[in-house]
Amino acid sequence: MSEMTESEARPEPRHAKVLIIGSGPAGYTAAVYAARAALAPVLIQGLQPGGQLTITTEVENWPGDTVVQGPDLMVRMAEQAVHVGTEIVSDIVTQVSLDRRPFAIETDSGTHWTADTLVIATGAQARWLGLDSETRFSGFGVSACATCDGFFFRGRSVAVVGGGNTAVEEALFLTKFAREVHLIHRRDELRADKTNQARLLAHPKIVTHWHSEVAEVEGTSAPLGVTGVQLRDVRSGALTPLAIDGLFVAIGHVPATSLFVGQLNMDEEGYILTAPDSTATSVPGVFAAGDVKDKLYRQAVTAAGMGCMAALEAERFLAHGEAAAEVQAEVLVGA
Numbered sequence: 001m002s003e004m005t006e007s008e009a010r011p012e013p014r015h016a017k018v019l020i021i022g023s024g025p026a027g028y029t030a031a032v033y034a035a036r037a038a039l040a041p042v043l044i045q046g047l048q049p050g051g052q053l054t055i056t057t058e059v060e061n062w063p064g065d066t067v068v069q070g071p072d073l074m075v076r077m078a079e080q081a082v083h084v085g086t087e088i089v090s091d092i093v094t095q096v097s098l099d100r101r102p103f104a105i106e107t108d109s110g111t112h113w114t115a116d117t118l119v120i121a122t123g124a125q126a127r128w129l130g131l132d133s134e135t136r137f138s139g140f141g142v143s144a145c146a147t148c149d150g151f152f153f154r155g156r157s158v159a160v161v162g163g164g165n166t167a168v169e170e171a172l173f174l175t176k177f178a179r180e181v182h183l184i185h186r187r188d189e190l191r192a193d194k195t196n197q198a199r200l201l202a203h204p205k206i207v208t209h210w211h212s213e214v215a216e217v218e219g220t221s222a223p224l225g226v227t228g229v230q231l232r233d234v235r236s237g238a239l240t241p242l243a244i245d246g247l248f249v250a251i252g253h254v255p256a257t258s259l260f261v262g263q264l265n266m267d268e269e270g271y272i273l274t275a276p277d278s279t280a281t282s283v284p285g286v287f288a289a290g291d292v293k294d295k296l297y298r299q300a301v302t303a304a305g306m307g308c309m310a311a312l313e314a315e316r317f318l319a320h321g322e323a324a325a326e327v328q329a330e331v332l333v334g335a
């Protein structure tokens, strides 16, 4: 048996006019638009094909579907992207060089890509508590998104973990549906802004649990669902049961932007900055769409909308080159 030489083992270098990183709603929508513009896009899926919606169950706010399972929706998006001419690649981007065009992209499989334009749709991940019981009930009573799942808890009792603006806003939002909302926080004061704090502390449906953390999520197996949590007093270690039907973890999100540090302008939390009303980043020809640049809405439909914008802007960039890039030169925020 002859040994393979290094050049034989290495995958062929590839080129794409539009290379999309990420397979959530932003990436797939960018792919559909770029493919329908005859740009033969290539989409690299990453570690989580389908993105965040693959770890949830019912989605009730995707337009056109009364209710759809998150994983099913993402399979349909992938099929649509392929149907119109996208090449979907099962791989992970490990390195990018944005200092000259075409951009250079390396992947886990060792493929070297070059791309005339790049759409970054790598999303974000919610921060979780890190408990096995939290993972077990994820999508079955444990959530990281009140806007997405609050509606399922009409007349029920829920808890929110966290002390920042997101946690407080989620708790206030949940009062529209829930019978009572418990706010669980490790400290005895909130990091949220004063207005939000005042609204929360005055709200008759909200009960605050200071110096507390969730030690365990408890529930039933059939059907899988949450029935309560064990609260641990962080000072004494004492455990107290709290009966709830849903747990919302609101301790922050982490955008998947480590590949682009030092190459693209980002805010202090690592979200990619884009020009106003645009997905154009600080590097001409590079566009960012979805949760990777959006810490405000974090919805499938807004991510998809930005994916559409990114593809249209990439198309314009390819047609008009540097002239289209002028708008990007204005993305100097944080520079």
Ligand SMILES: Cc1cc2nc3c(=O)[nH]c(=O)nc-3n(C[C@H](O)[C@H](O)[C@H](O)COP(=O)(O)OP(=O)(O)OC[C@H]3O[C@@H](n4cnc5c(N)ncnc54)[C@H](O)[C@@H]3O)c2cc1C
Pocket (backbone or CB within 6 Å): 021, 022, 023, 024, 025, 026, 027, 044, 045, 046, 047, 048, 049, 050, 051, 052, 053, 055, 056, 058, 059, 060, 061, 062, 091, 092, 093, 094, 121, 122, 123, 124, 125, 126, 139, 143, 144, 145, 148, 149, 256, 259, 289, 290, 291, 292, 297, 298, 299, 300, 301, 303
């Ligand atoms: C549990 C849960 C329930 C939710 N429910 C709803 C809901 O009901 N309705 C709603 O509108 N929204 C919901 N959301 C929010 C919604 O899922 C996100 O807003 C949306 O998925 C963001 O889409 P995105 O395309 O920006 O990124 P994501 O969905 O985060 O996808 C990111 C993609 O990038 C890929 N990627 C990352 N790094 C790399 C890399 N190095 N190389 C290649 N690929 C990479 C990943 O594999 C993934 O495919 C929910 C979120 C969660 C966590």
